[in-house]
Amino acid sequence: MDIQEWEQRHTEAFHNVKEALPYLDGMFVAYNSNIDAIKHLSEEDLSRLIGFFKEAEIQERVETYPREINEPLDFMARLLISMREGKAAEIPAHTSDTHEWLKEHLGFDYARMGGQAGIISNLLSRLELKKVVAYVPWLSEEQAEYFVAADNLLHPKIEDGKVILKHPTEAFKPGIESKVNWILEYSKDLEVSCNGSNFKVPRDNRLIISSRPKWIRLEMDREVYEHLDTIFPIDGAMLSGYQMIKEEYEDGSTYKDYVEKSVKVIEKLKALNPELRIHVELTSIQDRIIRKAILTEIVAKHVHSLGLDTVEVANALNVLGHEELSYSVIRKEENGITSLYQGAVQLLKDLSLERVHVHSLGFYICILAKGHPLTLKEHRDSLLFSSTLAAAKAVSGEIENLEEVEAGLKVPISGKGIEDLENFKLYCTGRNLCTPDEFEYGYIYGADHDAVIIPSKVVEKPKATVGIGDAISAGAFAAMIARMKQKQERE
Template sequence: MRRKKWVEAYSHSLEALARAREKLKFIVGFNVNIDAVKHVTRRDVERIMRHVSLSEVVKKVFSPPMKVESLEDFLAGLLLCLKEGIGEEWIITSSAISKKLEEVLGWDETRMGGQGGNMSNVLASLGQIAITNVPSLPSNQAELFYDENVLVPILTGEGVTFRHPREAVRLSDPPLIHWISEFKKGFSVNLDGLSFEAPRDNRFIATFDDVNARLQLAPGFREGSVLEAEDAVAAVVSGYHLLREKYSGGETCWEVLEDVVSLIKEWRSVNPELSIHAEMGFTASCVVRKAILNSVFPNVSSVGVNETELQIFHSPDHAKPLSSYSAPELYLKAKSILDKYRLKRVFIHTREYSMSIVRQSYGVHPEEEFMALLFGASLAATLAATGMPPTISRAKEMMNKGFEISEDGLREHKKLASLLDTEGEADYKLFVEHGFVYGDPGVVFVPSILVREVKATVGLGDTICSGTLVGEHLLKNARKKAQGSSA
């Protein structure tokens, strides 16, 4: 497909889904927090340097600890992400380090954080209802839910009621702060004779959060979500990357997972047709990765990953993940996971493109998935370009100004087409022309909209994930209604 055709396809998907006025219900769990965002400058890095052993930091950049037990670990994680242009999330192991970061680094702004929080806001802004787990709900967390379509279950003497988070504040709950260090392409740091320069915009996340680390369910969420499962079209579950191998009370990640997986099974017992999507995050621990693979993957319909997450879940024993944008390589690894865990869909989102591998049993046709991916990608590009909550009107405004398609994404599309043609899974010309191919599984590919001045890096995966899910279910429902009326 030529660039002009891709531009037309993006515009067509946005217009088509903007006309869909159906209000659907989604269950969203499990992690919600407050992101403390720092737009990192050289002065910020120099300030941290005054508190660390520089030689120790250099060692840790090349042998990453994958967790934050000191300021040296934090700076090593930031420099590793900067050097590779990747985004990772490491767990802070003590409140003392979190407090030290607040003193030394601080933040520029706070935003909604956590995949559950971000996806709830996107779903609600698209006119959908989100029944959301908010494990800690102080007033400053509640204010970050900006649409009335987000509802939290509340237990009362008469049963379960549903209210907007602002009307359900729990004053004794603590704010859960996650540290987001964003850097721009070209940002460079010299350290102990070495130079680090960012090849692309990205971020490093450091988290101290014992509540979300336990995938804690808010009071009433289990009861309320089970009550709403029959009417919901999908559930989106996330936060697993925050799990710890062991907890202070002696529990392990396996026991924590057992509780939330039992809830997923309850939803399914109420509504066997419920589509359940698990969105992954960067998971540093090999032990936790294996627990997720064995407990979560067999109990969901669909899994979403970026390129780094795909690598570490495909090869969970590898301590040092390698980030690759190669579409053929990612396709083969995603297909392996699809087959091994009997998933119905694996969704890969990178900066340059998005790709979906879809079984017929998922119930969404490849052409519908193609439209949904374009829709989700346009919303993610809107967030990246504006730094503001992505809405259809903002996406239209961005597109009306004109936009470019990622050259890297277009190249990877052709590489994947060559692989599929060689393997006998698709005709090269047809896949390049249409962006999708039918089969079991079907394959869908969409190059990203190129955003030259990035204003937000956090939440892009959450946005494309939730936007795509909305698109899928609106298009699927429209097809079923059309078939019903013509019968």
């Protein structure tokens, strides 16, 4: 594949999408946001933390491998396990005790918006859409401060039995606690010594203490649901956070109750605007029951689009009964891209979707149901725009406006991505999915689906990695709908 040709396509796509975005009336984004408290751990920090405990007790707790954080000793054990293995981990905490302990005994370097819906809302607002309506069931006063201070970013607020749209800082619920996730980053070669065990951290990584307070409920306020028409006009909805649904709750309710409520919201959104496109952004979900319920009961036949990364494709395939294909995706061998493509096609079929967008390091794949209103070039423009957007975010950490997205065009296309696509070319042409020329354009034609595949821009040393996947999915989805609106109004 010709890198220069793809660089030119990125530039053309950016300007095409920039021209189309003003055609959007608005986007709705729900449900999850939190505050990320980030701390980069030094050897001094680690030594001080260990000093708060008896080292033998830490070692004993390490051996039990705690699956959740109930007290600071659980945190200490999982931190050492993560450091020893050099593996990222996300562990739930169901009370605020560890948060308070960390604030008092460690502190954080800085805090930022976290959670897919929070990150996506801020990003879409900065793309200068006419209106972005965010909805967070647990919007606290502190959380509201992390939303962008922009006139186009709004949140439903109940006043005198009516629903009105105001900026999140004017729409929060008084007295609500904040959901705070701690992200503890550590560096390769950091030396760890505890209870006679000494080792060096094998690679840079992080431990996330994910706040899952018992009062969290993934649902929509009854008044907001009943007056959902207030958020319109909107052209698209991006929904995320379903991983926060639990199997059982203290009040006797179960995940089935919250799945049913989630589907009702989706069905009402579609009833209010039959042209509305709905996207679900997946994430890592440890609980297999919840993972399967989200896919088969919320996503399947109810939404149009699904966004996910390589690991999430494998996990989705696994619970849907495609274990062999799931394993092939996760191994990431030379033919890994072929398995990823096959897996994405399988998800499109199993879940009756219009679109499956997979982002992998160096390339994106978008599988499309036959008969989509956009051409493959228009879909390709959407993916290329999202590649530029993600590159700009990786370079600067944040994007303030649409003009700053253009900086992403200076980031080079991934050589590894090009190489992966070249390996995939033989599979596609050998099975008559496309001609060699069509593949050079990124177009694939299956018997019951179409697909677009592009090499993406990758920043070697990103200033920020959190939210890059969200930027890719949100950028591509918003761009796609904008092109659809533009096309519709020109016809």
